[in-house]
Amino acid sequence: MAKVAxxxxxxxxxxxxxxxxxxxxxxxxxxxxxxxxxxDTNEQLVPTLRSERxxxxxxxxxxxxxxxxxxxxxxxxxxxxxxxxxxxxxHRSWNKDALHSSVAKYxxxxxxxxxxxxxxPGVFIAKDAFQKMGAATALDLVGDRIPGGYPVCVKPAHGGxxxxxxRVDSQxxxxxxILDALSYDDAVNIEQWVEGVELSVSxxxxxxxxxxxxxxxxxxxxxxxxxxxxxxxxxxxFHCPVRLSSLSADEGEAQAIRAEIxxxxxxxxxxxxxxxxxxxxxxxxxxxxxxxxxxxxxGMTNHSLFPAAVEAAGLTLSQVLDDLVSQYx
Numbered sequence: 511m512a513k514v515a516x517x518x519x520x521x522x523x524x525x526x527x528x529x530x531x532x533x534x535x536x537x538x539x540x541x542x543x544x545x546x547x548x549x550d551t552n553e554q555l556v557p558t559l560r561s562e563r564x565x566x567x568x569x570x571x572x573x574x575x576x577x578x579x580x581x582x583x584x585x586x587x588x589x590x591x592x593x594x595x596x597x598x599x600x601h602r603s604w605n606k607d608a609l610h611s612s613v614a615k616y617x618x619x620x621x622x623x624x625x626x627x628x629x630x631p632g633v634f635i636a637k638d639a640f641q642k643m644g645a646a647t648a649l650d651l652v653g654d655r656i657p658g659g660y661p662v663c664v665k666p667a668h669g670g671x672x673x674x675x676x677r678v679d680s681q682x683x684x685x686x687x688i689l690d691a692l693s694y695d696d697a698v699n700i701e702q703w704v705e706g707v708e709l710s711v712s713x714x715x716x717x718x719x720x721x722x723x724x725x726x727x728x729x730x731x732x733x734x735x736x737x738x739x740x741x742x743x744x745x746x747x748f749h750c751p752v753r754l755s756s757l758s759a760d761e762g763e764a765q766a767i768r769a770e771i772x773x774x775x776x777x778x779x780x781x782x783x784x785x786x787x788x789x790x791x792x793x794x795x796x797x798x799x800x801x802x803x804x805x806x807x808x809g810m811t812n813h814s815l816f817p818a819a820v821e822a823a824g825l826t827l828s829q830v831l832d833d834l835v836s837q838y839x
Contacts, residue, residue: 522573616781632701666695
């Protein structure tokens, strides 16, 4: 069995999520017979990795440094194998504005003409444009630039856990929402607000060997699946697999829609060339799967979506993580 360094914690806004994920990953790997070395990512990380000489690293960091390619490029430099996507993939998926170009390029290269994934249209504006170039004076244009106008979704262009995400119903609310989003990042996305069934599709594997796990349906008891709902699970209900009745009153049609949802998730996953595991978040709007986020380091807390999908697939987290780690040993 392997000696696995599990990286957790870090300095991002998602530190607490990461610490819980890391502990659960250690428990699952130890159950499978591996030896784990839990490590926080501080100034002692590199010296410790060099002295411990792990067989493989599992990255349980969430947010900045864990999902933006920082830790991956460091591990590549140290020539230490790790579970998950390489640095260049993480760097691209970290930018939520890259979805359209990544999928379009994938379709062009692969020749896939019947892709089913789509995404909410929107605009990307950097913090410097607001602070140094007067972009705040042009916010009256947003209603015209976003198809359908208000409401719109305002969110940090990079990051996770729905931190800084807002539904904005009018221009009067826009400035405050942008300021909050920019407190988490150096750029903001303003996108079409999409109503429908919120879903998360976890995926295991790489390329054409990747497999979609049962989609998780996310049903907030109020509002949307914001940061508060992710911290307080009394505010949200999860259904895994997604309830067919949420997709269509006709069971046959609902089954076909679920298949299309999984296919859309796999299309985005392959377009980004995600490796080993990941999660695609989307909304089924009644006509198509509107994908809006690629997560290369899925949460592994007791209430996270990836473990729920693993259980619904009849697997155990210990079994899945053992398989992922063992391929690098």
